[in-house]
Amino acid sequence: MDPLREHARHETRRHFFGRGANAVGMAALASLLGGRSAAAAGPDSQSMPVGPHFAPKAKRVIYLHMVGGPSQMDLYDYKPTMADLFDTDLPESIRMGQRLTTMTSGQARFPIAPSKYKFAQHGESGTWVSEMLPNTARMVDDMCVIRSMHTEAINHEPAISYMQTGNMVTGRPCLGSWASYGLGSENDDLPTFVVLVARPSNTEQIQAISGRLWSSGYLPGEHAGVSFRTAGDPILYINNPDGVPDHVRRTTLDGLGALNERAHERLGDPEIATRIQQYELAFRMQASVPELTDLASESAATFDLYGPDVRKPGSFANTALLARRMVERGVRFVQIYHNNWDHHGNLANRMPDQCGDVDRPCWGLIQDLKARGLLDETLVIWGGEFGRTIYCQGGLTRDNYGRDHHPRCFTMWMAGGGSKPGTVYGETDEFSYNIVKDPVHIRDFHATVLKLLGFDHERFTFRYQGLDQKLTGVEPARVIPELIA
Template sequence: MFPELVPGSPSRRELLKAVSCGFGYAALAGLATEAAAADARNGNPLSPRPPHFAARARRVIFLCMRGGPSHVDTFDHKPQLMADDGQPVSGKKGRKLMGSPWKFSPRGESGLEISELFPEVARHVDDLCVLNGMYADVPTHPECFVQLHTGSFQFVRPSMGAWVLYGLGTENANLPGFITLNPPSRVGGAQNYGSAFLPAVYQGTRIGQLGRPLKQATVGNLDNPRLSPASQRRQLDFVQSLNRELLQQRPSDGQLEGVIESYELAFRMQAELPQVLDTAGESQSTLETYGVGVKATDDFGRQCLLARRLAEAGGRFIELSHANWDQHGGLRKRLPANCAAVDRPIAALLADLKQRDMLKDTLVVWGGEFGRTPHVKKQDGRDHNATGFTFWMAGGGVKGGIAHGATDPHGIEAVAGKVHFHDLHATMLHLLGIDHQRLTYRYGGRDFRLTDVRGQVVHDILT
């Protein structure tokens, strides 16, 4: 696209590539690209934009439990399943119903029944809006996980975080607006936080990778250790001067304006992002509350603490990941371990947000790609179940202390208050002040949206 600067010299593209390597993956992975500016508004595609109507929430923290947590053992109490424990399942040869091995008890003023597997989260039950009528289209991990994140498993579509950033912009010009902590490399990989056909400026910034300790995670190429900040600034000024010369020749080139802003943002992130990710200034009491330093809770505790810090710093969409909840076997051992790893950190996050008066405008969402069957084939495991499962929300304009929707008496299928992923997305956007039918992007001759041609806002759960 760019002509050579002088005969025999490196091309403009080669020069930009060479000097940009120190500006950081955190920014350049989603920013330093010509396509990122295709939808630039006033030269800055990330500038804050007003919502369609008054927003209840300013940001989203999504607690993603990969693998499919068992709803009938955690948040969806099924007395009839307990009563029918051991009974054969009609039409399911060799399968028997298995009641939950764990006790459910009414908690808080609301009296919602929560499993003993979540004793700390249960203390916040009056802030939880439990969606027991969730359902999805297919009971397979890659398809359902991608549908949860993008609204579709058949085509490559932008992730929900990318749509949120596209719709609202960022509140902090020096930080990524969409960050994903320890995302899985499988079940769709980068597609789950990508921008697809949206400008690449809206894709998520990955920090860490699922299965590796977050405390060891680094942001690749955040700066160039061989050059001082002053030297990097001089390099960038040189490149930007060339860009601005070209812009004078193409004053209506919105793409080039966006490239200029993208490089500036990448440079600014070098100073602020490490400060936000550095938890050394947190008190020992705070670290202990989140479970940092305790083997079972350290990793997810660090994720939850960083989520609060990123939210404070202006993050728009922050996703945390935990795995593996795919208990086809070893349920009695593995499910308690999973719950123990996230229970204390999640409770600490909710309490911390509330204490800082942030829960009211932070939408916290918990769930996985599907639930588990109430029947078992092996002696101690549950299979995939996409026809009925549980999510919960807290803060951000949802009613607390309520259960919306229901599965049948055994927990197999959603039968009341059904909420599809499209409905979940529509409701999330609504709480952020976005009309999901108006948040569109034209590509390939038609308008696309996160909810595609479906999706209904679940008004019954809104404050």
């Protein structure tokens, strides 16, 4: 028997009616598009954006993820009393039997390592910031600092997955994919969700960054992040091969699209719809991406905002400027990863490099967005996957030390996009070890970000394997109103 006939014979009623719904949806979409091929815009009905539940404060996001877990007590969580406890053991009443990583679980002692950096209060908000971040300190009144983030994950891979997708098990859609699914595109010639991996100036201890972090999971494939390279062609294989002119590529895609549309009509497979749409997007990006990544039109004053590394392809400063250009052109979600924040040792020689990479560009990004009238509707997020321990890992001196992973408390900040400027939320104990006021779980953070994007996290779902899946999962999550302007 012909394989397609065999497939149709075993088709369930649910698949049959689902396929019928797709056909109706395609017909309606075609009428809305004024005759343009519905398949070219995404023939599967689930590929259409859900749309916000209420008026969003943020229409786009730039997420700056510091991979490895920045040390909160060396940057934002000032703990002056620790200076008097140098090299004394962390009290058991503070640690309370906490599960440790294998990197410090065998230590005979847990000696306290006070931060070697000076802190000062800044802005009208009086926010404490380390001397390592002098430019960031200048914009604290634009920032909403959360000092009471916490997670259950204690190792990098599950912790990053948790922070990005709401689950420690990989394979779920990340926040960028949810934003793409919910809001849709503002520019048909560019991806809705873009990923940039910045190269740190110090590469002493690099963590693996898996492409699974920006997959669309169970959402339609078109909502996966598109990774831009930091050297050479921004996107591999997007340009025509030598000897293939545009009109030949266009004819090829038209023929391939027609075949895929016929396959979609027979099978109703949403991945076929995604394939059609991605081919068309790739063709359009041949013209839009070179203009996007060409910084020649930027002024000297703009380059100065981001600092001296901005002209170096792949630097954090360069990716931050690209992120501004992307949101300016309608990209909904830009994810930037900056590596080497996993300071198990030699923090004194590595922290200055890390902060030097990001401090001026973060300040420049906020000033640039503000000057262009984009900050009010662009949410900027900065943070890692967990924090660091107050006790030292390995050898301890007053001038240098290392810190282990710490899930019980860490610091993140937001700016713009309806977040509440000049806010410091949450408190930790004198050891920056336990939260004593206003805890914020990752689920709460995600619920709040979705609120800023115009979504009720309880109703923002996708039907998969018989369940209404959501970013915040099945455990309780709450929006934090104090973080919203």
